[in-house]
Amino acid sequence: MAVTASPSPVPATSERMKRSSRLLGVRDFANASPRVKSISSESSVSNADKVTVCVRFKPPSSPDCYHAYEFSEDGTTLTLSNTHPTVVKRNGKAGREKEYTHRFSGVYLSPEPTLALYEKQIAPLVAKAMAGFNSTIFAYGQTGSGKTHTMSGTSEDVGIIPLAVSGVFEAIEQNPGRQYLLRVSYLEIYNETLRDMLPSSKAPVNEKDRPVIHVVDGNVVVRPLQEEIVRTPEEVLGLLERGQRNRRVGATDWNERSSRSHCVFTMTIESRDGEDLRQSRLSLIDLAGSEKAASNQERLAEGKHINRSLLALGTVIELLSDKNRRPGSHIPYRNSKLTHLLESALGGNANIAVICTLSAETHHSSETLESLKFASRCAQVETQATQGIVASSEKALLQAKEEEISKLREQISTLTSSRQKEAIQEEHDAPEAQHKLHDELELLEERRNRLVEQLRILNSEILSSHSSSSSAVASTIGQLMRRRVSDFIRAHPGKVMQAADPATPSRRAVSSKITLIDEDDSSDNNISSDLFKAYKRQRSVDKEHHNVLLARLTAAESVTAEFQTMKQEVERLKQCLVAESAKSQELMEQLLGRDRLEAQQNRRIRDLESRLSAAVTEGEELKTKRSLSQPAMLPSLNEAGLPLEPSHNKHRTNSPQQKLSDPVTISDRQKVQCSTCELYIERSRTQETIIQGQQSTNRALMEKVGEWQQRVHDQDALIQRLLPKMQQVIQKENTFEEPVKENFAPATPDKKVKAVERTEPREYGSPYRTHISHNSSSKPYLYNDRPRPLPMTETQESNFSPRGHRRVTIEHDIHKLQSMNRVDKTRSLFLSPDRTSSDISEFR
Numbered sequence: 115m116a117v118t119a120s121p122s123p124v125p126a127t128s129e130r131m132k133r134s135s136r137l138l139g140v141r142d143f144a145n146a147s148p149r150v151k152s153i154s155s156e157s158s159v160s161n162a163d164k165v166t167v168c169v170r171f172k173p174p175s176s177p178d179c180y181h182a183y184e185f186s187e188d189g190t191t192l193t194l195s196n197t198h199p200t201v202v203k204r205n206g207k208a209g210r211e212k213e214y215t216h217r218f219s220g221v222y223l224s225p226e227p228t229l230a231l232y233e234k235q236i237a238p239l240v241a242k243a244m245a246g247f248n249s250t251i252f253a254y255g256q257t258g259s260g261k262t263h264t265m266s267g268t269s270e271d272v273g274i275i276p277l278a279v280s281g282v283f284e285a286i287e288q289n290p291g292r293q294y295l296l297r298v299s300y301l302e303i304y305n306e307t308l309r310d311m312l313p314s315s316k317a318p319v320n321e322k323d324r325p326v327i328h329v330v331d332g333n334v335v336v337r338p339l340q341e342e343i344v345r346t347p348e349e350v351l352g353l354l355e356r357g358q359r360n361r362r363v364g365a366t367d368w369n370e371r372s373s374r375s376h377c378v379f380t381m382t383i384e385s386r387d388g389e390d391l392r393q394s395r396l397s398l399i400d401l402a403g404s405e406k407a408a409s410n411q412e413r414l415a416e417g418k419h420i421n422r423s424l425l426a427l428g429t430v431i432e433l434l435s436d437k438n439r440r441p442g443s444h445i446p447y448r449n450s451k452l453t454h455l456l457e458s459a460l461g462g463n464a465n466i467a468v469i470c471t472l473s474a475e476t477h478h479s480s481e482t483l484e485s486l487k488f489a490s491r492c493a494q495v496e497t498q499a500t501q502g503i504v505a506s507s508e509k510a511l512l513q514a515k516e517e518e519i520s521k522l523r524e525q526i527s528t529l530t531s532s533r534q535k536e537a538i539q540e541e542h543d544a545p546e547a548q549h550k551l552h553d554e555l556e557l558l559e560e561r562r563n564r565l566v567e568q569l570r571i572l573n574s575e576i577l578s579s580h581s582s583s584s585s586a587v588a589s590t591i592g593q594l595m596r597r598r599v600s601d602f603i604r605a606h607p608g609k610v611m612q613a614a615d616p617a618t619p620s621r622r623a624v625s626s627k628i629t630l631i632d633e634d635d636s637s638d639n640n641i642s643s644d645l646f647k648a649y650k651r652q653r654s655v656d657k658e659h660h661n662v663l664l665a666r667l668t669a670a671e672s673v674t675a676e677f678q679t680m681k682q683e684v685e686r687l688k689q690c691l692v693a694e695s696a697k698s699q700e701l702m703e704q705l706l707g708r709d710r711l712e713a714q715q716n717r718r719i720r721d722l723e724s725r726l727s728a729a730v731t732e733g734e735e736l737k738t739k740r741s742l743s744q745p746a747m748l749p750s751l752n753e754a755g756l757p758l759e760p761s762h763n764k765h766r767t768n769s770p771q772q773k774l775s776d777p778v779t780i781s782d783r784q785k786v787q788c789s790t791c792e793l794y795i796e797r798s799r800t801q802e803t804i805i806q807g808q809q810s811t812n813r814a815l816m817e818k819v820g821e822w823q824q825r826v827h828d829q830d831a832l833i834q835r836l837l838p839k840m841q842q843v844i845q846k847e848n849t850f851e852e853p854v855k856e857n858f859a860p861a862t863p864d865k866k867v868k869a870v871e872r873t874e875p876r877e878y879g880s881p882y883r884t885h886i887s888h889n890s891s892s893k894p895y896l897y898n899d900r901p902r903p904l905p906m907t908e909t910q911e912s913n914f915s916p917r918g919h920r921r922v923t924i925e926h927d928i929h930k931l932q933s934m935n936r937v938d939k940t941r942s943l944f945l946s947p948d949r950t951s952s953d954i955s956e957f958r
């Protein structure tokens with residue numbers, strides 16, 4: 115595996131650091147009492163408007179490399195010279211002067227030390243952090259351009275992080291009136307995964323224990339994350355060193371010890387001066403370097419993650435620097451862990467400084483140009499940091515925390531003192547224990563003697579068959595051993611006392627020790643070291659206990675913080691619930707209103723429908739009447755008596771079920787129904803008008819019919835009056851004008867009487883009408899029994915005889931009257947509303 119844990123790159127503290135630590139090393143936050151007023155830098159601190167951006171060149175391989183750039187006298191502006199490869203490639207700078215000129219807060223060339231950069235660019239941000247404003251400082255640049263060198267530094271060139279730590283402690287020293295609580299955390303983003311760098315255990319971390327980014331009240335927080343309370347710069351640097359040992363570095367094609375992760379070192383600064391409580395964060399970030407494709411597969415995979423996150427950072431910066439951006443428009447902070455982590459800072463609530471590291475070598479010119487562009491965009495970003503004044507509820511929380519801390523401290527001191535007491539008691543009880551031990555040893559010796567005696571007897575029994583010398587040896591050994599133990603007790607009473615552990619007054623342990631001593635004479639000297647070791651073990655147990663208590667203290671703090679957060683969350687949820695219930699109430703009211711409206715509309719529809727059905731019935735009646743009176747004028751109607759229209763019929767024929775299953779909304783259906791009803795009513799009105807018109811026409815016609823009937827009646831009366839005359843004429847004719855007879859067939863007397871007696875009013879379709887019809891096959895009753903005379907002209911007839919002439923005239927008159935009567939009857943028949951089709955067909 116190419117990734118290795120790096121040896122500590124943290125430099126030895128500079129003279130400046132040493133001074134700080136000497137001054138502040140003994141300071142204890144929790145026990146410090148408030149003294150004088152706030153820190154001096156506080157009054158001069160104000161919010162920065164723009165991000166502070168400076169660039170720093172790594173020492174080039176040759177001074178000639180700088181020829182590609184021109185630097186302004188005041189050390190703030192850098193311009194690409196005519197020899198820069200990009201300028202050469204684009205045939206000079208014409209028209210692009212602005213694009214090639216970059217202005218920053220500072221341009222640093224080697225051999226300027228990091229201290230110069232720190233003092234001018236970074237120290238103000240550290241002062242702001244001390245005054246309660248969040249400050250974020252990060253190093254950006256291509257791989258191998260000197261980010262880690264600038265941030266962490268070396269023993270010769272102290273880096274930004276140690277200088278900032280020094281600056282923090284210096285500020286604390288200068289402001290004895292404030293109480294400070296400093297906490298340190300160290301975090302790494304490696305392949306888009308967060309890792310806590312402070313835990314000393316190297317055991318692999320469970321997925322659920324990995325740090326995760328949360329947003330609480332608009333602030334980005336990482337949990338779980340170890341935060342160590344620090345009191346001295348040495349403690350901070352120790353933690354920095356510990357974290358950097360865990361940092362992933364690996365050899366790449368461009369850097370022997372390339373950082374493969376983004377590292378975020380954060381100091382949380384809480385301070386109090388009476389009721390004035392402040393909280394801020396000072397974040398120092400060493401980004402991994404942007405790089406080209408690496409030859410090694412693992413480096414390549416890391417490089418992809420690094421480049422992707424840097425690209426996300428570039429996008430965020432580009433959007434933030436866009437002057438035309440709408441306020442509140444979306445910024446994709448969550449596209450990478452890095453930008454998500456920096457969301458609060460980049461979002462505006464922090465003073466930001468960017469140190470852009472560059473390589474002047476010609477073969478890095480394009481990467482350097484990209485870095486310069488990124489730096490220029492950063493310089494356009496505006497920030498509006500707010501002072502982290504701790505609210506009263508948080509003050510109470512801090513108070514509670516402090517109380518808890520002091521309780522835990524008390525517990526620790528109680529434990530420590532109890533240990534001390536025990537030790538004193540041990541000393542006090544020593545002679546007594548010694549006596550007890552002595553008695554015990556005596557007893558043990560006796561037992562041993564007995565056992566040895568038994569052994570000797572057994573041996574003698576065995577040796578009786580072997581050798582007697584062995585029993586002598588055994589006896590000698592037993593005596594020798596007894597002597598040594600008692601000698602030892604007499605010679606080292608103190609040591610035996612120490613061996614008796616008061617926590618476990620175990621005679622057995624002591625006796626086993628003594629047994630061991632007894633068995634080996636040479637262990638006399640070792641016993642003191644054994645006892646010392648036991649004592650050391652006890653000490654280390656105590657220390658561990660101490661550490662456990664401290665860990666519990668830290669855990670209690672984080673639990674309290676979490677509890678507070680949860681409480682706030684519950685409050686927020688409660689508010690949400692209230693708002694939601696108000697909303698639902700409003701919606702219910704709206705729904706009720708809609709229901710009422712719908713009921714009204716339904717009533718209206720029912721009303722319209724009843725009106726419509728009335729109109730339809732009326733229309734039906736009218737249709738029947740009209741079909742009788744004027745069939746030709748009738749328009750094509752549907753069964754409701756309304757003019758046929760496809761759309762109209764469609765609505766009419768829809769069943770209620772179909773209407774309900776229609777995808778249109780109820781209100782739409784109601785609208786359609788309303789408009790249909792209105793159409794029906796309109797049409798009914800039109801029909802009423804038409805019918806009224808027809809009725810008036812009918813009335814006029816009826817009047818005419820009456821007139822004609824009167825005329826027919828008059829004519830009938832005239833005919834009746836004329837008929838006897840005509841009879842008389844015919845009789846006279848038959849009687850006196852014999853010569854005429856030959857022209858006529860003789861009439862039978864019955865027929866004549868019949869003809870004469872015909873006085874009853876003539877009915878439609880009576881034989882009389884047959885007589886006047888033009889049907890030549892039927893004979894007129896006058897000639898019923900005689901052959902029909904040849905037709906004569908009027909002149910012929912008048913010339914024939916005067917009587918004949920008279921008869922012809924009378925006949926002519928009658929004929930004329932009859933034809934007139936017929937026409938009138940026809941008219942009255944057609945105009946009569948009571949006519950029937952049989953009448954008409956009979957008439958025809």
Ligand SMILES: Nc1ncnc2c1ncn2[C@@H]1O[C@H](COP(=O)(O)OP(=O)(O)OP(=O)(O)O)[C@@H](O)[C@H]1O
Nearest residue numbers: 172173257258259260261262263369372373402403
């Ligand atoms: N200003 C400087 N003065 C002296 N040496 C420097 C300077 N800047 C960089 N170096 C040297 O250049 C080499 C690469 O520097 P460093 O590791 O800091 O680069 P880096 O930008 O952090 O690279 P990576 O992104 O790969 O981690 C180191 O050996 C470092 O000592």
